[in-house]
Amino acid sequence: MARDYYSILGIEKSASAADIKKAYRNLSKQWHPDKHKGDKDAEAKFKEINEAYEVLGNEKRRKQYDTFGAAGGSGGGGQGFGGFDFSGFQQGDFGGFGDIFETFFGGGAGGRGRTQRSQRGEDIQVRIAIEFAEVLHGCKKTIAISTFVSCTDCQGSGSQGGKTVSCSECGGTGQVVKTAQSFFGTIQQAMMCRACNGAGQVPEKPCTTCKAEGRVQQKREVTIDIPAGIDDGQTLRITGEGNAGKHGTPAGDLFVIIQVKPDARFERHGNDIHSIISIPVVDAILGTDISVPTVHGNVILSVPAGTQPKQVLRMKGKGLPQVSSSRMGDQYITINIDIPQKLSRQEKKLMEEWRKIV
Ligand SMILES: [Zn+2]
Ligand SMILES: [Zn+2]
Incomplete structure (x- = not known):
């Protein structure tokens, strides 16, 4: 079935965008399913009017239509609007329907195409x-x-080169209408045609x-x-x-x-690293130098005499860098002091003597 969208809307090929819109508004009111309940012919006519406006009401699609004509061989009613069902709207008043209609069919210039057309590959x-x-x-x-x-x-x-032809899946409109049931009735949603990626044209x-x-x-x-x-x-x-x-x-x-990946030796706090080191009690009392693992390798840390349990020592600049900055974090070492549970005879003797003098 060759569809002449201009004659469907009763307008000349030279009609302005305003004329097209006006013709569409009048006809869609005239043939609205609310006014022709159960009339299949009226319903078909209404679909036809909408399909025509769908193309002619959009500057880009109208141009394509003028150049290439309607979709070749899609026939009866147009595949682009297959499954069109207005039954869900029959309880609503016409005004309400009109608003929904605007939403679905983009009363404005190319509204749907802009939002639905996929412009790039997936992330x-x-x-x-x-x-x-x-x-x-x-x-x-x-x-x-x-x-x-x-x-x-x-x-x-x-x-492979050569010209393009109108997409048969969407009738050259780049859009297909999906119907879904909702609490409010049947909802038509315009989806981008997958066959042509919304272009309306496919390579020959x-x-x-x-x-x-x-x-x-x-x-x-x-x-x-x-x-x-x-x-x-x-x-x-x-x-x-x-x-x-x-x-x-x-x-x-x-x-x-x-x-x-976590490292059992280090706990990260932003750019700083926290770690725990155990030292013998005598080293805490007298002070010592110990080798401490850092992300920069092993580093000698001076533990001062008289270091207390849980005391925290800082190793400046031994933490991690900040992304895109030269500032380096620090490493904080919490000192754990080992108290021996068993002493040798000699150790015990020395400790006893020490006790006498403190
Ligand atoms: Zn290829
Ligand atoms: Zn298509």
């Missing part, structure tokens, strides 16, 4: 675990991910490699530069490393969630 999320010590200098990690990449056989166009000779999608799935390696100072749970966003978009649209982004 991808991956997780990478790094060692605690790798936080100090940052690191590079290479991972293999399976993503969509632009099809090299058609340079992402999805076409589709690329066979990518089945006209313009992209193919491929396993590829990505090297991720993880900055020094990164914290557990932080996410890096790598622009353009997600899935390639369909039909040559830009790629999505790659989101890398960083997991920093």
Whole structure:
């Protein structure tokens, strides 16, 4: 069935946008299902009017229609509006319906197309675990991910070359209407046509490699530069490393969630590191130098004479760096003092003598 949208709306091909809207408003009121309950012909007419306006009411689609005509071979009523069902609205008054209608069919210029058309590929999320010590200098990690990449056989166009034809799935409108039941009745929602990605046009000779999608799935390696100072749970966003978009649209982004593996020796507090060291009681009394593990390697710490249990000593600059800053955190060492539970004969003798003099 060849559909002449202009004659459906009873207007000339040269009609202005305002004329089209006016004609549509009059006709849709005239043929509204509320006024023709149970009349199948009126319902079909109403659908037809809406379909015509759907195309002619949108400048871009109207232009496509003028150039290419209606969808080839979609026939009877148009697939774009298959399953159109107004029964749910029959209890509502016309005014209310009109508002809903505006919402679904975009009374404004190209409202739906703008929001529903997918403009880029999907984002991808991956997780990478790094060692605690790798936080100090940052690191590079290479991972293999399976993503969509632009099809090299058609340079992402999805076409073997030549012209495009109107999409048969959506009748060239780039939109399909889905019907769902809700508390308020039947709701029609306009969805982007998946077959043409909302373009309304498909290649006449589709690329066979990518089945006209313009992209193919491929396993590829990505090297991720993880900055020094990164914290557990932080996410890096790598622009353009997600899935390639369909039909040559830009790629999505790659989101890398960083997991920093714990290290039993260290507890991280932002850029500072906390740790606990046990020393013999005599070292706490007399003072000593001990070798302390830090993320910078083992470092000698001077424990002053008379150090108290749970006393905290600071090692300046032995913590972790701040992301994109030269400031380095500190390491705080809590001193644990070992009191011997058993003494040798000689130790006991010395302690007894000490007791006599304190
Ligand atoms: Zn389509
Ligand atoms: Zn291709």
